[in-house]
Structures are given as C-alpha cells and as structure tokens.
Amino acid sequence: MxxxxxxxxxxxxxxxxxxxxxxxxxxxxxxxxxxxxxxxxxxxxxxxxxxxISTHSDSKYLYEEGPNTFSISDKRTLQMINDLNLEIVYPLDSSKARYILRNNEPKNIPNSFFSFLTSDFISLTTKFKILKEVFNRKKPLNETESIYDFFERRFNKEFVEYLVNPFIAGTFSGNPKTLSIKHAFPKMYDFENEYKSITKGFIKSKKPPNQIKRSIISFKSxxxxxxxxxxxxxxxxxxxxxxxxxxxxxxxxxxxxxxxxxxxxxxxxxxxxxxxxxxxxxxxxxxxxxxxxxxxxxxxDYPPLSTITLSYKKKDIPLPINGFGLLVPEIEKKNILGVLYLSSMFDYRAPKDETLFTVFIGGSRQPSLASLSKKEIIKLVKTDLKSIYGIINQPVYVEHKYWPQSIPQYxxxxxxxxxxxxxxxxxxxxxxxxxxxxxxxxxxxxxxxxxxxxxxxxxxxxx
Ligand SMILES: Cc1cc2nc3c(=O)[nH]c(=O)nc-3n(C[C@H](O)[C@H](O)[C@H](O)COP(=O)(O)OP(=O)(O)OC[C@H]3O[C@@H](n4cnc5c(N)ncnc54)[C@H](O)[C@@H]3O)c2cc1C
CATH class of the missing domain: 3.50.50.60 (FAD/NAD(P)-binding domain)
Structure with missing residues (x-):
C-alpha cells in the first residue's frame, strides 16, 4: 500500500x-x-x-449551430450530467417518427425490427437479405473495406442506398464509399469477425457493463x-x-x-x-x-457543411411537419442531406404558431454546395422544401451557419x-x-x- x-x-x-x-x-x-x-x-x-458546440438563443428561437443530437447510452455520461446538476430535457412524443426520402416522399422508418420487415419501405428481396444475413459467409475483398462495400456484401445495394447512405450523411456528413467500416463502425466490423453476422452479433453480444437504454437528450437552454x-x-x-x-x-x-x-x-x-x-x-x-x-x-478530411435554420408560420406549411427529421439518400438527387424538425423535437424552441427546422447541405456528398453564398444556398434549400413538402411561402426566419471543416472522416x-x-x-x-x-x-x-x-x-x- x-x-x-x-x-x-x-x-x-x-x-x-x-x-x-x-x-x-x-x-x-x-x-x-x-x-x-x-x-x-x-x-x-x-x-x-x-x-x-454552440447554441443560438434569442427571444424567439433556441437551436444548435453545431451538434443537435446528444445520444447517451452509458452510465458514465449520465453520471457526468448528474454531477454537473444539469436538468435533462427529453424529446417530445411528437419527435418519435423518423423519415427517409424515397421517390421524393418522406417515408416513416419503422422503429422495430418486426415493423421494419412488415413495412413497405424496402423491397421483399431486401427483407429476405436481412433475414438471411446470419448465413452470409461472403468475405471482404480487402482489409480496408468501405462502409458501402461492407453493407452491400452483407445485405444488398438497396439496403446501402436507402438506409446506410442517408444515415452516413446524417452522422458523418460523409460518403459510405470513402469511409472505413473498421474505423467508422468498429462494432459492426467486430460483430462480423466474432459472430460471422451482424444480426447474430446484436443478439448474442454481451451488453457492456456501463450500458443504459439509449436516449437522445438536450438541456433547457x-x-x-x-x-x-x-x-x-x-x-x-x-x-x-x-x-x-x-x-x-x-x-x-x-x-x-x-x-x-x-x-x-x-x-x-x-x-x-x-x-x-x-x-x-x-x-x-x-x-x-x-x-x-x-x-x-x-x-x-473534414468536409465543408452548411446549415440553414428556418422558421415558417404553421399556416404557411401545407402539411404539418412532425417527427425527428428526414434523411435524404443520395440516389434521390436532392441538394440537401437532411432536415431536423426542431420544434417537434423539444419544447420551447420556437413560437407555438411556427415550425422551426435545420437543413443540412454539402458534406462529402456535395462539398461545393456548402461553400456557396448564403443567398444561393437558401435558394437550393427552398427548391427542395418545395418539392418535398410543398412549401411555397416565405419563412419568417432564416439563418445560415457555415462549417468550412465539419466532421473528421475515418x-x-x-x-x-x-x-x-x-x-x-x-x-x-x-x-x-x-x-x-x-x-x-x-x-x-x-x-x-x-x-x-x-x-x-x-x-x-x-x-
Ligand atoms: C456541424 C456539426 C454537427 C454535429 N452534430 C453532431 C450531433 O448531432 N451529435 C453528435 O454526437 N455529434 C455531432 N457532431 C460531432 C461533435 O460535435 C464533435 O465530434 C465534438 O463536439 C468535437 O469535440 P472536440 O472537443 O473533440 O473538438 P472541438 O469541438 O473542435 O474542440 C477543439 C478546441 O480546440 C481549440 N483549439 C484549436 N487549436 C488550438 C490551439 N492551438 N491551442 C488551444 N486551443 C486550440 C478550438 O478552438 C476548439 O475549441 C457534430 C459536429 C459538427 C461540426
């Protein structure tokens, strides 16, 4: 001693x-x-x-200029928040629905494995691929496999283009073809090595000792x-x-x-x-x-990214926009990467009669769009909002944040x-x-x- x-x-x-x-x-x-x-x-x-990390706050709006989604699943993170005497705010029930654009329409993503398999979001062929993944013994072609190749090998092209591609745009602002599966998603990589299947890995792997139920959180301010x-x-x-x-x-x-x-x-x-x-x-x-x-x-590489935060009078939006947000697959050929529905995510983010959201543009998918002028970016964003949600009226608030170097690409x-x-x-x-x-x-x-x-x-x- x-x-x-x-x-x-x-x-x-x-x-x-x-x-x-x-x-x-x-x-x-x-x-x-x-x-x-x-x-x-x-x-x-x-x-x-x-x-x-930077929060914009004025008498009407509260939103994040940087990270929005603080997802926690570990006791030690929660302990830190408690040690700091912070009061957590959880997302509203209205934010449960998540969307991916398919054929220019926001499609609700089923939130359980069973509802996913019974939904019409993906084809029957892909559903079979998912069910048969446990038997898939195809080996990677090389040690430095990309996220795209990994998921295409384990599932198929549709799985990658409609699920993986938009997810990577929403997290890394990245391109699955240029990111390493081993470094960007080590858990998936390890599951395959240890269990020969991702599905099996999810079912059989031991829960880490500090794991708690995953939740997305924020704070009042x-x-x-x-x-x-x-x-x-x-x-x-x-x-x-x-x-x-x-x-x-x-x-x-x-x-x-x-x-x-x-x-x-x-x-x-x-x-x-x-x-x-x-x-x-x-x-x-x-x-x-x-x-x-x-x-x-x-x-x-830290690709450039622009975010545009807009608020519309609810009456100026043809259909109510509720949920967590929308991710846009590259194959849909839009300007934007995704949209976060801020006012249906947390309380007190915008006046009650307005809908506030943040739109992401650029990233590794279209880096040149991120560095256009504010005016040009807003024009591109409005084109997509019109085509996806039918919004033709003018927003009552628009703000632009440019990240010349956003998120590191593995x-x-x-x-x-x-x-x-x-x-x-x-x-x-x-x-x-x-x-x-x-x-x-x-x-x-x-x-x-x-x-x-x-x-x-x-x-x-x-x-
Ligand atoms: C636009 C955007 C959206 C994001 N969204 C999410 C999200 O929704 N959810 C999520 O989990 N993550 C998100 N992320 C990722 C996450 O925010 C970052 O990974 C994280 O905040 C990085 O923190 P850091 O301390 O490692 O680096 P940084 O935040 O970059 O901090 C580094 C600090 O070092 C300082 N510094 C630099 N050089 C020097 C020097 N020579 N001397 C002294 N100080 C120096 C800088 O000024 C800076 O303050 C997002 C990132 C971005 C950019």
Whole structure:
C-alpha cells in the first residue's frame, strides 16, 4: 500500500496541460477533477469554451449551430450530467417518427425490427437479405473495406442506398464509399469477425457493463448548458484566448509556448493532452523533428457543411411537419442531406404558431454546395422544401451557419494516420491525443474517450 500510495501521490502532483476546450478537453478536465487531480490547465485559443458546440438563443428561437443530437447510452455520461446538476430535457412524443426520402416522399422508418420487415419501405428481396444475413459467409475483398462495400456484401445495394447512405450523411456528413467500416463502425466490423453476422452479433453480444437504454437528450437552454456547467467546474483551470503554438520536450518535461493576447509565454508540464482538430495541428509545432514530420503528414478530411435554420408560420406549411427529421439518400438527387424538425423535437424552441427546422447541405456528398453564398444556398434549400413538402411561402426566419471543416472522416487510409498519432505518442512519452478523430465522432464517444485517457494518464488504479 505504501509503495502504491507514493506512486499515486507522484501522479497527483504531476502538472498536466490540456490543449483545446471543446467537449473532449473539458471532459478530460472533468475526469481529472473527479479523481481529485487539480494540477492542470486547459488552454483554449478562442474566447469561449465548447469548440463546435454552440447554441443560438434569442427571444424567439433556441437551436444548435453545431451538434443537435446528444445520444447517451452509458452510465458514465449520465453520471457526468448528474454531477454537473444539469436538468435533462427529453424529446417530445411528437419527435418519435423518423423519415427517409424515397421517390421524393418522406417515408416513416419503422422503429422495430418486426415493423421494419412488415413495412413497405424496402423491397421483399431486401427483407429476405436481412433475414438471411446470419448465413452470409461472403468475405471482404480487402482489409480496408468501405462502409458501402461492407453493407452491400452483407445485405444488398438497396439496403446501402436507402438506409446506410442517408444515415452516413446524417452522422458523418460523409460518403459510405470513402469511409472505413473498421474505423467508422468498429462494432459492426467486430460483430462480423466474432459472430460471422451482424444480426447474430446484436443478439448474442454481451451488453457492456456501463450500458443504459439509449436516449437522445438536450438541456433547457440547449447544449451550451453542458459547456457552461463544465466551464464553471473548471474555471480555475481554463485559460481562454490562449493558443498553444509549440511543444518542446526536454528532460521528460514539456515546454509549451503559448500565445496569449499577442504575448508569448512558456510553461513547463509533465503531461500534455492534445484535443485540437487535425486540421489545426499544422499550426502547432513539435520540436521533435520526427514527430513534427509525422504530424505534418496526417491528413484527415473534414468536409465543408452548411446549415440553414428556418422558421415558417404553421399556416404557411401545407402539411404539418412532425417527427425527428428526414434523411435524404443520395440516389434521390436532392441538394440537401437532411432536415431536423426542431420544434417537434423539444419544447420551447420556437413560437407555438411556427415550425422551426435545420437543413443540412454539402458534406462529402456535395462539398461545393456548402461553400456557396448564403443567398444561393437558401435558394437550393427552398427548391427542395418545395418539392418535398410543398412549401411555397416565405419563412419568417432564416439563418445560415457555415462549417468550412465539419466532421473528421475515418477514410480508407485512416489506419496510417492513426499509426502516426500513436507513433508521436510513443516518441513523446507523456503526450496524448484525444478528440473526435480517434475512437468515434459522437459527443458521447468524445466524452468517454476523454475520460478513459484521463484515467490512463493519472494511472488512477495504479495499473
Ligand atoms: C456541424 C456539426 C454537427 C454535429 N452534430 C453532431 C450531433 O448531432 N451529435 C453528435 O454526437 N455529434 C455531432 N457532431 C460531432 C461533435 O460535435 C464533435 O465530434 C465534438 O463536439 C468535437 O469535440 P472536440 O472537443 O473533440 O473538438 P472541438 O469541438 O473542435 O474542440 C477543439 C478546441 O480546440 C481549440 N483549439 C484549436 N487549436 C488550438 C490551439 N492551438 N491551442 C488551444 N486551443 C486550440 C478550438 O478552438 C476548439 O475549441 C457534430 C459536429 C459538427 C461540426
């Protein structure tokens, strides 16, 4: 016990620098504090915490400019929310229905396996393919299989084009032909390897010990509430307007150069945690030449994405729009990737007589559309809203948000880039990467991965 105590104590006094105050950096800080480790600083280059999480709120509308769907299925995420004394708001019953566009018509997606098989959303052939998937022994053609090839091999083309393709557009803003099944959906990949079937994997795999029933949640003032609470908890540790510009490793310590209001300061740390997006890594110099070269060769695509949030008077929409949202398969040849029905998702998002929704455009499917002017994008969006919902009247509110680099794509060559990140971690013992480009893009993935890395770093269990 004595020996362990000193090992633990030494870990407790180690000074840690966290670079970036998005959800990854803040969750890392939360986990350190939870383990009674207060000796750390979070450097954030901008004037606010949260990274891509940002809620728009005015006297009439409340909506997310970044992530909308906070899906939780793990006790540890819920525990964090409870520790922060946050009050969860759950989606309204009116948001239960989800739609996929087929033949220019929003089709309700059945929400159980049985109702799915009895619905007319997919053909009889595809239903048989689903039922026969457990017997499918077709092998992948190569190790780096795409999401498209994986699901086409296990099911068929219709399954990919009408279910997988729109789902990937709605999550990664991505293209299933260029994403790696192994890295983007490791669970599916593992199911096939272990059980020879995805269906069997779902039925037979053991429930992870921390798993809880999946639910989509938000907070009364939107996702920003999570960020405000984490920022309050970490207020002594957070330094805003502080851009880390270089990391030097000397005698098993790290020297960080930080630009604070145009002044450069140097600080010494025992451990460094990097949570900044890959596309920002080129602005961060590593003085270890090998690591710096490796870092400069890491290329992970973050396709551009635009979101248009519109509100219409209910009387100006031919048919009521209720549900969670609509996903648009590429084969439907529309401008838009999907629509989230914000006012039927959560209460108090728009005046009662209005319908508020956010439309997504661009991503890997049509990157050039995302960077058009606001006027041009709105025109394209309105064309699709007219053709899908018959909306011809003018909205009472329109706002545009452009994401020049939205979500990291776990592409077919992703393993090479992951290897480079791991090699840098080995070169610079004590430096860790955690962020949405490792281990999943969703908010819950980011939170859990940051917690896991924090536990590893402070070696809490004396492992
Ligand atoms: C438009 C959009 C919609 C999304 N929708 C969803 C959704 O509905 N559900 C979901 O689960 N996920 C969604 N995601 C994904 C999810 O939001 C992200 O994966 C997650 O928020 C990323 O958090 P992060 O902390 O890893 O990175 P970031 O949020 O990018 O944070 C990194 C931080 O590092 C800072 N930084 C950069 N360089 C430096 C430097 N040199 N020094 C100091 N600080 C620096 C940045 O300013 C930033 O604050 C969405 C993402 C986008 C962009």
């Amino acid at each position: 004595g020996k362990n105590y000193f090992k633990y104590y030494r870990k407790m006094i180690e000074k840690v620098a966290i670079i970036g105050a998005g959800i990854s950096g803040l969750s890392f800080g939360y986990q350190l504090i939870k383990n009674n480790h207060h000796n750390f600083t979070i450097y954030e280059s901008t004037s606010r915490c949260g990274g891509v 939107g996702m920003e509430e999570l960020i405000i609470s984490l920022s309050k908890l970490l207020e002594k540790q957070i330094c805003l307007n502080s851009k880390v510009i270089s990391i030097d490793n000397v005698d098993s310590k790290f020297l960080l150069k930080i630009s604070i209001n145009n002044e450069i300061i140097t600080r010494v740390y025992d451990k460094v945690v990097v949570t900044i997006p890959i596309h920002k890594l080129n602005e961060l110099k590593l003085t270890d030449q090998d690591s710096n070269d490796l870092k400069n060769n890491i290329v992970i 592409s077919l060559d992703y393993q090479n880039h992951l290897n480079s990140l791991k090699k840098i971690e080995r070169n610079l013992n004590g430096l860790t990467f955690t962020g949405n480009y490792i281990g999943g893009i969703s908010l819950e993935n980011n939170i859990l991965n940051a917690m896991k890395s924090a536990n590893k770093l402070i070696n809490y269990n004396y492992e």
